[in-house]
Amino acid sequence: MDQIPIFTLGEVLLVSIQVDLEDQLAMRLQEDLSERIVATGARAVIIDISALDIVDSFIGRMLSTIASISRVLDAETVVVGMRPAVAITLVELGLSLKGVRTALTVEHGLRMLNGTPSLALGGPREAGYGDGDGYGDADSTGDSPAPDAGSRAALPRPVSD
Amino acid sequence: MDIGTTTQFAGLLRDHRDELLKRWTANAGTGLRGRLAEAELARQIRELYDALRGTVVTEGELTLDSPAAVELRAVLGELSRQRALHGFTATETAISVFALKEAVLGVLDAGESGSLRLFVAVSQFVDELGLFTFEAYSRTREALIAEQAEQLLELSTPVVKLWDGVVAVPLVGTLDSARAQVVMERLLQTLVDTGSPYAIIDITGVPAVDTQVAQHILKTVVAARLMGADCVISGIRPQIAQTIVALGIEFGDIVTKASLADALMHTLRAGGFELNRRAVRRD
Amino acid sequence: MALADSGGDVEALPITADEDVVRVRQLVRSRAVAAKLSLIDQTKLVTAASELARNTLVHGGGGRAEVSTVTNGRRNGIRVHFADDGPGIADLDLAMTDGYTSGTxxxxxxxxxxxxxxxxxxxxxxxxxTRVTVTKWSR
Incomplete structure (x- = not known):
């Protein structure tokens, strides 16, 4: 494999990293993503790292750089699916993903981008809970206002150093 | 025990099986004060006796660490293990083994030449067996204690679901570094398993916090954020707040609330729960 | 370095290209799993190995890694040794400081x-x- 596939989900680009990242591959992804953001006019990028069993400083820097480039191109970046062991290691390593927003899963990431309340859908008596189909939810609320609307934007993100 | 004495001992075990078993069981029984059923004790002694006989007939010098004694060691080890698990003391277990001496004394013909020498040799060997049960006993207890400590750790750090998408760890008791680490790992794993974007760490039941524990809690919060979840810390006692400030620990932008209830309320609001209810009413 | 107690099960890998960093990670991971390190400890060790392997490649101009299982009687551990014949580090204290970077x-x-x-x-x-040796013990 010499390229990581990028999927288009409406106005969101979805990257799911499924291989042990070589440095060259990581650089290539960075370039590919910038081109695709411009070509598609995407407003957000979701990077799913749930398959990664480590994130070292190089991959961490790649994620931060992608977020910075996206911001310049008027798109938001959400990194989703970081494993607990990876998160604990990153904290110990002293690495904070500067400027990167995070979410538990792709579904949570889409909700965050759409400004959909993160608990409301999950409330005990709310209709539509539990279908687990984040993509459907995202489509049905696709006409939401700006991506960072909603109260989540006010929540603290990973501390920057 | 040299070969001559061993042969003599083997003869004794062969010729006086019933008598020795009877005496041994009776002597061992008084040491246990009736806490073990007679039939069970008789079975244990019979097993020991047969293993002993199997070891003693073998040629060569008699020691407990010889390859020939492997069966005897196994039976002794199992006896100690069983006794340890059923709450008998190491002394009681050893006494059961030492009771063999008196039994041997009972069947020895005092007039026969060499019987004193035989008894001293047997006595020495039985002491060896007794010491072995002591060691096996303490090994079992150590394993038991380690296992219980681990279970206690698990029990004392429950991660509970408060709401769909909100989990909480109510911490009770003194937090040491090891326990804080277990809490950290379990909480983060639960966030993934339940798909919860919110966590509350409630330390109402924690009497004191030192720098290291505070660091563990802070690292948990930062790790949770990297995973895409938000943590609220609730129930910080006045003394702990003073300690935190005195130690110069920076809580930064981490949300803290007085009580678990406040923390849940804050979390529901942050998660947009009320916001959505209003939206439903409008519909 | 102190590899005397490593018991003859040393596996060595050259570090001369990008993909070697990935290979070192995979080797360290499989040895850490075999030594029964916890998932967290595996992740920490593999991440450290990744950093050091990249240092060996980028700053040392390439070199090698040796992975061995060690024991101190009570616990097992994994030891990883990195060696290169590069320019070395002149100011070690500075290089060991958080935030110090040579640019990559x-x-x-x-x-x-x-x-x-x-x-x-x-x-x-x-x-x-530069020669770096790191060890992670099972808990």
Whole structure:
């Protein structure tokens, strides 16, 4: 494999990293993503790292750089699916993903981008809970206002150093 | 025990099986004060006796660490293990083994030449067996204690679901570094398993916090954020707040609330729960 | 370095290209799993190995890694040794400082790797190459 596939989900680009990242591959992804953001006019990028069993400083820097480039191109970046062991290691390593927003899963990431309340859908008596189909939810609320609307934007993100 | 004495001992075990078993069981029984059923004790002694006989007939010098004694060691080890698990003391277990001496004394013909020498040799060997049960006993207890400590750790750090998408760890008791680490790992794993974007760490039941524990809690919060979840810390006692400030620990932008209830309320609001209810009413 | 107690099961890998860093990670992971390190400890060790392997490649101009299983009687551990014949590090104290970077990483390579392992030894000097040995013990 010499390229990581990028999927288009409406106005969101979805990257799911499924291989042990070589440095060259990581650089290539960075370039590919910038081109695709411009070509598609995407407003957000979701990077799913749930398959990664480590994130070292190089991959961490790649994620931060992608977020910075996206911001310049008027798109938001959400990194989703970081494993607990990876998160604990990153904290110990002293690495904070500067400027990167995070979410538990792709579904949570889409909700965050759409400004959909993160608990409301999950409330005990709310209709539509539990279908687990984040993509459907995202489509049905696709006409939401700006991506960072909603109260989540006010929540603290990973501390920057 | 040299070969001559061993042969003599083997003869004794062969010729006086019933008598020795009877005496041994009776002597061992008084040491246990009736806490073990007679039939069970008789079975244990019979097993020991047969293993002993199997070891003693073998040629060569008699020691407990010889390859020939492997069966005897196994039976002794199992006896100690069983006794340890059923709450008998190491002394009681050893006494059961030492009771063999008196039994041997009972069947020895005092007039026969060499019987004193035989008894001293047997006595020495039985002491060896007794010491072995002591060691096996303490090994079992150590394993038991380690296992219980681990279970206690698990029990004392429950991660509970408060709401769909909100989990909480109510911490009770003194937090040491090891326990804080277990809490950290379990909480983060639960966030993934339940798909919860919110966590509350409630330390109402924690009497004191030192720098290291505070660091563990802070690292948990930062790790949770990297995973895409938000943590609220609730129930910080006045003394702990003073300690935190005195130690110069920076809580930064981490949300803290007085009580678990406040923390849940804050979390529901942050998660947009009320916001959505209003939206439903409008519909 | 102190590889005397490693029991003859040393596996060595050259580090001369990008994909070698990935290979070192995979080897360290499989040895850490075999030594029964916890998932967290595996992750910390593999991450440290990744940082150090990249240092060996980028700053040392390539070199080699040796992975061995060690024991101290009570616990098992994994020891990873990195060696290169590169320019070495002139100011070690500076290189070990958080945030110090020679331009390719986030400046956490050496200092970050040290925090992730139980034992960390470094032997370097100007023109003398660099040898780093790290050990992680099972808990």
């Amino acid at each position: 990483g986030m400046g956490l390579g050496l200092s970050g790797a040290r925090r992730l392992v139980d034992e960390f030894d470094i032997d370097t000097g100007p023109g003398a190459g």
